[in-house]
Amino acid sequence: MGEKDDEFGLSLSLSLGGVNQQQQPPSLNHMHQPQQQQPVPMNHNKTLFGDLFQLPADRSSDMVRGIDVNSAAEYDGVSSPNSAVSSVSGGGKQSERDDDNAAAVAGERTSCSRGSDDDDGGGSDAARKKLRLTKEQSMVLEETFKEHNTLNPKRKQALAEELNLKPRQVEVWFQNRRARTKLKQTEVDCEYLKKCCENLTEENRRLHKEVQELRALKLSPQMYMHMNPPTTLTMCPSCERTHSSASSSPATIHSTVAAATSSNCKLLGANIRRPVPVNTWPFEGPIPRP
DNA sequence: CACATGTTGCTCATTACGTCA
DNA sequence: CCTGACGTAATGAGCAACATG
Numbered sequence: 001m002g003e004k005d006d007e008f009g010l011s012l013s014l015s016l017g018g019v020n021q022q023q024q025p026p027s028l029n030h031m032h033q034p035q036q037q038q039p040v041p042m043n044h045n046k047t048l049f050g051d052l053f054q055l056p057a058d059r060s061s062d063m064v065r066g067i068d069v070n071s072a073a074e075y076d077g078v079s080s081p082n083s084a085v086s087s088v089s090g091g092g093k094q095s096e097r098d099d100d101n102a103a104a105v106a107g108e109r110t111s112c113s114r115g116s117d118d119d120d121g122g123g124s125d126a127a128r129k130k131l132r133l134t135k136e137q138s139m140v141l142e143e144t145f146k147e148h149n150t151l152n153p154k155r156k157q158a159l160a161e162e163l164n165l166k167p168r169q170v171e172v173w174f175q176n177r178r179a180r181t182k183l184k185q186t187e188v189d190c191e192y193l194k195k196c197c198e199n200l201t202e203e204n205r206r207l208h209k210e211v212q213e214l215r216a217l218k219l220s221p222q223m224y225m226h227m228n229p230p231t232t233l234t235m236c237p238s239c240e241r242t243h244s245s246a247s248s249s250p251a252t253i254h255s256t257v258a259a260a261t262s263s264n265c266k267l268l269g270a271n272i273r274r275p276v277p278v279n280t281w282p283f284e285g286p287i288p289r290p
Numbered sequence: 291c292a293c294a295t296g297t298t299g300c301t302c303a304t305t306a307c308g309t310c311a
Numbered sequence: 312c313c314t315g316a317c318g319t320a321a322t323g324a325g326c327a328a329c330a331t332g
Binding site for chain 3: 131132133168169172173175176180
């Protein structure tokens with residue numbers, strides 16, 4: 001879990017971002033965006049990378065599509081996580097678990113020959129056991145994600161080999177990671193919009209009140225004939241006219257509105273900045289439980 | 291050139307598992 | 312020990328972009 005990850009000093013800053021290259025909000029530009037992988041058509045691997053990496057391995061990731069991934073153990077030396085995981089179950093502390101997990105995975109890997117793609121073939125009931133990634137695996141994936149939040153086949157393959165995972169697992173991790181990022185961003189955006197809404201409501205209330213006051217003044221013109229003259233004059237920043245800030249005489253009407261307008265702008269523009277999500281990834285800090 | 295088909299990778303919604311309080 | 316909540320790996324459907332015939 002996140003807490004555990006954190007307790008291992010794993011502080012990977014998660015830059016939230018529009019994961020999507022197409023729809024990346026300006027505020028999220030710190031999301032490392034592609035030098036190498038622009039919103040390039042996916043199957044450019046065919047043209048760009050196809051010759052670099054001729055495909056059995058890559059195909060293993062993609063041919064898995066639609067097939068039960070766990071049974072598609074084409075990837076060299078990597079067995080299904082399923083069987084590995086079964087040994088992980090049982091409640092230990094995370095550190096133990098990680099070791100166990102790693103050991104289990106490693107053992108599984110070494111023990112499982114490449115040909116034995118029926119790792120779950122024997123027990124199809126064990127079809128969907130979950131492999132918990134080790135700390136190191138998560139860390140490497142996270143670092144890679146920070147560099148670029150999408151994968152090209154070459155990177156996928158390289159990562160898979162480096163981490164002793166199946167390419168499909170790397171792919172899934174990135175997909176889920178993008179989903180988490182997006183979710184976090186949505187939450188941040190939601191908060192921002194809520195704040196905007198609150199401020200607008202407040203401003204609206206204030207303006208309504210002001211309109212009522214002005215109407216009242218209009219109905220009783222004799223009132224402001226006897227009002228005190230403005231005590232202080234200030235410059236309206238928007239129209240550069242002077243106005244009083246001490247009374248509600250007609251002279252202040254414009255300025256009041258102007259001030260309201262400018263304050264409104266301030267409310268929406270300056271005071272409330274669109275939040276730039278930073279480091280909201282669970283690795284950075286565990287999401288506290290209630 | 292327009293079209294049908296296949297491939298690939300993506301998002302989205304959901305499920306299932308592992309862990310913890 | 313049981314249980315519910317939570318995080319996350321994994322799955323499947325559907326879509327878009329592109330290549331190919």
